[in-house]
Amino acid sequence: xxxxxxxxxxxxxxxxxxxDLAGHLGLDTTTPLTxxxxxxxxxxxxxTPPPPPDGGDG
Numbered sequence: 834x835x836x837x838x839x840x841x842x843x844x845x846x847x848x849x850x851x852x853d854l855a856g857h858l859g860l861d862t863t864t865p866l867t868x869x870x871x872x873x874x875x876x877x878x879x880x881t882p883p884p885p886p887d888g889g890d891g
Contacts, residue, residue: 847854851874856862858877860870 851866851871852862855866855870855874858874860873
């Protein structure tokens with residue numbers, strides 16, 4: 834239940850502040866946010882998994 838509420842809050846905040854966030858990340862904000870720009874913003878914000886272990890004895 835709490836996770837659902839948090840997800841809704843995060844989605845609403847993202848919609849409200851996407852243009853500001855895009856500007857802070859150096860994306861063009863002089864035109865409406867396009868699907869391509871939204872995809873770029875998503876790539877900036879997507880978490881990256883940690884690198885795999887090196888397999889050494891450490």
